[in-house]
Amino acid sequence: SVALVSSDEFLLNVLLTFPTNPVRVSAGEDVILNCEVEPPFNLTEKTVEWKYFNTSNDEFLVHVFRNERDDPSSQDDKFKNRTSLFHDQLKEGNLSLKLLSVNLNDEGNYTCIVKKLNGSDRRGQIQLFVSKITQLLTPSGPAFPTTLPKALTLSSALSSALSLSSSLLSLLQARCCIKNVNVSFSFFLTVNLH
Numbered sequence: 001s002v003a004l005v006s007s008d009e010f011l012l013n014v015l016l017t018f019p020t021n022p023v024r025v026s027a028g029e030d031v032i033l034n035c036e037v038e039p040p041f042n043l044t045e046k047t048v049e050w051k052y053f054n055t056s057n058d059e060f061l062v063h064v065f066r067n068e069r070d071d072p073s074s075q076d077d078k079f080k081n082r083t084s085l086f087h088d089q090l091k092e093g094n095l096s097l098k099l100l101s102v103n104l105n106d107e108g109n110y111t112c113i114v115k116k117l118n119g120s121d122r123r124g125q126i127q128l129f130v131s132k133i134t135q136l137l138t139p140s141g142p143a144f145p146t147t148l149p150k151a152l153t154l155s156s157a158l159s160s161a162l163s164l165s166s167s168l169l170s171l172l173q174a175r176c177c178i179k180n181v182n183v184s185f186s187f188f189l190t191v192n193l194h
Contacts, residue, residue: 016035016036016037016038016112016114016122016123016124017034017035017036017037017038017124018033018034018035018036018112018124018125018126019034019126022126022127022128022129023126023127023128023129024128024129024130024131025102025128025129025130025131026102026130026131026132026133027102027103027104027130027131027132027133028101028102028103028133029101029102030098030099030100030101030102031098031099031102031128032096032097032098032099033050033096033097033099033110033112033126033128034096034126035094035095035096035097035112035124035126036093036094036095036096037093037094037095037114037122038093039093040092040093041093042090042091042092042093043090043091043093043095043114044068044090044091045068046114046115046116047064047065047066047114047115047116048063048064048065048066048085048090048095048112048113048114048115049061049063049064049065049112049113049115050062050063050064050083050097050110050111050112050113051110051111051113052076052079052106052108052109052110052111053108053109053110053111054105054107054108055107055108060076060078060079061074061075061076061079062075062076062079062083062097062099062110063075063079063083063084063085063097065085065090065095066115070084070085078105079099081100082099082100082101083097083098083099083100084097084098084100085097085098086098095112095114097110097112102128102130103130104130104132106128106130107128107129107130108127108128109125109126109127109128110125110126110127110128111123111124111125111126112124112125112126
């Protein structure tokens, strides 16, 4: 004969698996904070919470899933419309959180919690580091002019010198540098006309 028991009674050792190394992301990117139940267990009828603790150890409610749906009413304003769970994977024990458009203020510790799983809450903690964006800009406009104005009629040597100078000026004025870095350049052009 086979004895039937409820799934909570059957699960004696339920663990949450999560990364032990800090998760690193650049500001503006999306990030997934991985957290899963082992062995796999259907979490669709459980309460799942994600909490955030900033560097001052203030606590914020990031995301709540209860009564088989998300509960945005209890979510802290700074996370509204920026978080989601993978609902189709909750039945396999995946309670990973997707956080959209991460900013520097999101850095800190995140805790995934499954409420009353086998009689007690199960928790896992993930540390998130957020780095500033380094943005490369592409040049705007042509770097090398192809022709000189037709009104100029100059000797070949002077024409070449002006063309080179004009090209250098165009290159220097093109906006092609790492943001927040100032670059300066000076040169002198002396032209003697006889």
